[in-house]
Amino acid sequence: MANLKKKSRTELEKYIRELETELRQTPNALSNTNPMHSEGAFLKEFPIIDKPVLVVEDDEGLSTLIEKTLEKAGQQVTRVKTGAEAIEKVEPDPNFLLLLDYGLPDMTGAQLIQKLEENQQTIPFIMMTGSGNERTAVQMMKLGARDYLIKDSDLLEVLPEAIHRVMRELSTEAKLTQLQEALRETRQHLYSVINATPIILWSLDKDGLITLSEGRTLEQLDLQPGQLVGQSVFDVYATDPEALESIRRGLEGEEFSIDVEVGGCIWNSHYIPIFDEQNKVVGLIGISIDTTERKQTIEALRQSEEKYRYLIENTNDLVYAADAEGTMTYIGPQATLYGFTPEEVISKNILEFIAPQDHDRIIEEFTRTMQTGMVFNSQFRLVDKGGNAFWVEDHANTIYDEFGNIAGISGTLRDITERKQAEEALLDSQEKLQTMFDTISDAINLTDMQGNIIDVNLASLATFGFGSKEEIIGHHASEFIAKEDQTKLLKHIEQTLKQGYGDTKEYRIVPHTGEQFDAEVNASVLRDGSGEPVAFMSVTRDVTERKQARQSLENKVEELERYKNVTIDRELKMIELKGIIKDLEDKLQKSGVGE
Template sequence: MENLEDKTKKQLLKEIDQLKVKITELEKSNSEVKRTEEALRESEEKYKAMYEETPLSYQSLDINGNFLDVNPKWLNTLGYSSKEVIGKWFGDFLHPDYVEHFRKNFPEFKKRGYVNDVQFYIRKKNGEHIYISFEGCIGYTPAGEFKQTYCVFKDITKEHEFEKQLKESEAKFKTLVTNSEEIVYVIAKDGTFLLSEGKGLAKLGVEPGQVVGASVFDLYKEYPEMLDEMRRTFNGETITSEAKIGDIYFRNWYTPQKNEEGEIIGLLGLSVNTTEQKLAEEEIKKSNSLLSSIIDSPGNLIMFALDTDYKYLSFNKAHAKEMKAIYGADIEVGKLIFSFMPNEKDISKAKINYKRVLKGERFSEIQEYGDAHSRFWYELIFNPIIDTSLNITGFTVFVTNITDRKKSEIEIQRFSRIFEDSLNEIFLFDAETLNFTQVNSAAQKNLGYTMEELQKMTPLDIKPEFKIESFAELVEPLRKGEQDKIVFETVHQRKDQSLYDVEVHLQLLHFENQSLFTAIILDITTRKQSEEELKVKSEFLESLIQQSPLPTFVIDDKGILLVVNEAFMKLYAVPDKDLILGLNALSDPTNIKHGVD
C-alpha cells in the first residue's frame, strides 16, 4: 500500500513537471503571437497612412466583396461619402453590364491572390460612368486565412474612348478602301507593297491584298516612267500623272508617307481607271480631224496644208498672221515652210511630226515654238491628204494657240509645287444629316475651309447646283441599294466663292452603327475645257459642210463615205443620205448611183 502511494506521488510530481514545461511553452507562444499582432498592427497603421495619401484610388473588400475601407482619392474620384460606401457590395456600384463580370472574377481573385489590369465600368454619384483598371492583392491572417483585399485603380476612360475611336476609324478606313472602285495602296521606301485594296484591282486581274509583300520594282519593271515617278515621291515630291497598263488607262496620285519624326518612309497612292474617258476623248479627236481636214477654218483656228516636200499647198489668214508674229516671215504658197523658220530646233521638231503624218498616221499633240525670249504653245492636229487612188499627197495641220492656257497651267504647277500638291479630295458625310464627318487635307486646302468649319457644313454648302430635294433624288438609288456607285459632274464652290468643275464618285458605306456617304472628287476643269473646245470645233465644222453651196463629202482612208452635204445629195439625186453613207466611193464611184437605185 505504501509503495503504491509512493509511486502515485512520483507520477504526480512528474506530470506536474511536464505541465510546467507546457505552461512555459504556451507563455512563450502567447508572447510571440502578441509580438506578431503588434507588428501587424504597426504595419497596418503605416499602410493605412500610406494609402490615405496615395494619388491612386484605394479600396479594401471583405470575403463577400463588401467594402471595408476606401481612401479619400477613391471618394473624390467617384463623388461618394464614406458612409455611402462602407459595408456596401462592390457590384452595386457597377454598370449592370459589368456585375456578372465581378461575380465571375472575384472568386478567381481570391483563389489566385492578385489581379492585374482588371477593368470595370463604375457609376459615379452623379450618374456618370467611368472605366477603371485595378491592381491588387489579397491580405491573409497569421493563420493563412483570407482577411481582406488591397486594391488600387486608375481612371482609364480617356484611354478607353481613344481606343474605341481608333478601332472605329480603322474599321471605316478598311471599309472605305476595300469598297472603293479605285485602287488604294501603300508602298514602303524599299518598294514593298504594304497595302493594296479596292475593287479597281479586278481590272488588272489582281485580288485585294494579293501583292502585299511583293516589290513594285519587280511587278512593274516594264513601266520605268511610273517607277521613276515613285522614286521621286520617295524623295519628297507629290506626283500626279497618267499611265497605261495593258489596255487600261489610269490617273495616278502619289504623295510621300512620313513617320512621326517627319522622315519619309514610303508613299500613299491612289489610281483611278480613266479608260472610258480616254477612249471617248480619242474618238472625239479622230472625228474632229476627219471633218476639219477639208475645211478652211476662220477665226483663231490656224490651218495649213503641205505637200510631200513640205511646201505650202494652202493656209488661212490666222496661220499667216502667226508665222509673221513668231518668225517675222511673209509666207507664200509653193514655198518650203522651213525657209521661213530660222530656228533649227523648231525645224527638227516639225520634221518628226511631218514624217509621221506622211506615213498615214492621224494624231494630235502639244508643241512649243519660239526662242528663249518669246515662247508659244500650240495644240496641233495632223491628218494625211489622200487622193482617189489612196495615195498620200500631203497633209493638213489644224493648230490652236494655247499659249495663254499653258502659261496659266505653268503658274498653277508652280503654285502646286510651292504649297505641295496632294491626293484628290475625299469626303465622308453622314447619310442622315449629310454633315461632313471627315474631309482630307487636299479638300480642306482646295476649298479653303478648316476641318472645324467643314464639320458644320454639308455637301449642299459647296455644291451650288444642288438643293436638298435634287440631292436627295440623286442619292436615292444608293439608299435603296439599286446602285453601288453614282458618278456625276458638277461644280464645287470654295470659301472665296470661286467655282471649279469636278467629277464626283459617290458611294454609300454601312458601318456597325452608322451609314456614311463617301465622295472621291476629281478636278476635271482642264478636261471640261478641252471637251468643250473639241465639241465646238466639231459642231462648227459640221455646220460649215452642210452650209457649203458646193457638193462636199468626207471619206476615210479606205474611201468609205462618212459625211455628205445637201449639195452633194442634190448632185446625185440622193433622197436619203443613209442610202449611201458607208459605201466605198473610191473603189467604184458607181456605188453611189447603185445605192440610190
C-alpha cells in the first residue's frame, strides 16, 4: 500500500475510475464465464470504513477531551496511556485507527510504530505532538502517518474532520485494492479461458494496431501468444485483401461473422466493434474458431445418425420416445408390425396402446421414473390395432431438457410373447414335476454341498418324523444316520462326488420322532450349467417290511428244509426195510418154505 499512500485523494479516485472503466471494457464475448462479471460485486459504492479510534495519550485531561469530542462526532473511542498498553490492545485485534501522541512515557510514537511493524502489524495512525518540528513530521510521514496534528487550541476543532478524512482515504484505498484484485482476477480468468479454449482471441485499437493476440490454436498458424501485439494488422495481412476488408468492416462499426480458410483450416471469425461513450468505434475484438474439426464432427454425426436410423429401421425392436406425461413423441417404423403407422401413434398417450389390466402398474412405474430418474424396465401387454395382446419388454432411460429437468423417456419395446409362452409352459412343467416329486413314496432329500437340507418331498417328512418342510430344512443330513454308520456315510459321499452317483447303501435311520429303522439310500450329484457340483439328491427307502418278509421267507425255507430232511430219512428207512423183506423172501423161496 506504500505506493497508494503517496497519492492524493483526488489522484486515488481518478485511478479508481480508470480501473472501473477498464473492467467495464472487459470483452463481452467471455463475460458470462467470468465469476467477477457482475458489476454489483465490486463497482457499487464502497461504504466508508469506520474503524474504532485508539487514543494513545498520557495526558489524562487531553485524552478525556479527545474522547468526548470524537464520541460526539459518532466515533467509537478507546484510550490508553503508554506505548506498551497500545501494543497489548492491538495485538489481538489490529482494527484500529491510532491517534498517537509522539512523546509517550515509555517510548516515542516512532518507536511504537516500529515495534508494531516488527510484529507484522500495519495500523493506520495520526500523529499528535505538542513540541514537534519539521524533522519529526517528515520522520512520521515516512513511517506512514496519515496526518500530523499540533496540540494547540484548534486540535479539538480539526480532529473530527481529520479522522473523517483518514477514514475516507482508507475506504478509497480499500476500494482501489478490491478493484485491482477484481481486475487481476478478471484478466487471469480471461486468459485461463482463452488458453483452455480452442480459439484465437484478438483485439485492435481504432488505428488497426494489434493489442491482444491469445489462444491455444495460434500454434496452428505457427504463432505464439502475444507475438503480433504492437504490429499493425494492415501490415500483417497486407497480402490478404479478404482479411483486410473484414477488418475495415469491423472498424467501421459492423458486427458480423465470416468463414475464411487460413493455413489449411476453416476459421469462423466473429468481429465485434468496441464503442466509447460517444458511440464512436475505439477498437475491434475478434474471436476466431477453427471449425475444421467441428465440420468433421458434424459429418461424423450425420453418418452416425444415418447408421442409427438404419439400425432403427432394420431392427425388430420398436424404438420410441415419450414426454413426461406419457405422450408419444417418436415411434419407429416397426409400429406397422402392430398395424399402426407412426402418425397414428405420435401425440397419443402410451396407455392407449397398453392392455387395461396393466394400466395401474405401468402408471406407478412410469411416475416413479419421472420422479427419480431411475431406468424404466417393465413387461406389459401391448395391444395391436386388431385388439390382439402381445407381451413386450420395455427398456428405457430418462431424457432431460436444457435445464437438467426430466423431460421424458426413450427406449425400446421387444416382443417377448414366445418367451412368455415358454415361461408359462415351463412353469406348468415345473408344477407337474413338483407334483411328481411330492407324490413319490420314497423319501427324497436335496442338500447343499455341506450336507444341509434345502428341500424335501412329502414322503421325507413322514420318513424322518417332521410335520412340515420348514421344520426339516436346515438340518444336517447326517443327523438322521445312526452313529455306527457315520464312517460308511462319509465314504458314500466321497464315492458319490467322485462318480457323480453312489451305490445303494443300507443305513440305520434315526428319525426325528419314532423308532429307528433300516433303509436303503442312493445318492447323486446335481451340477450347474458349468458342470460345478451344487447339491446332493438322495433317495431313502424304508426296507423294514422287506427285511421282515425276507426273514419270514428264510424261516419257512428252513422249516421246509427240516421237513424235507425228515421225509428223506423215512423214505430211506422204508427202502431199507423193503430190502430186508425181499432178502427174507428170497431165502424162504430157496428153502422151499414158500412152496
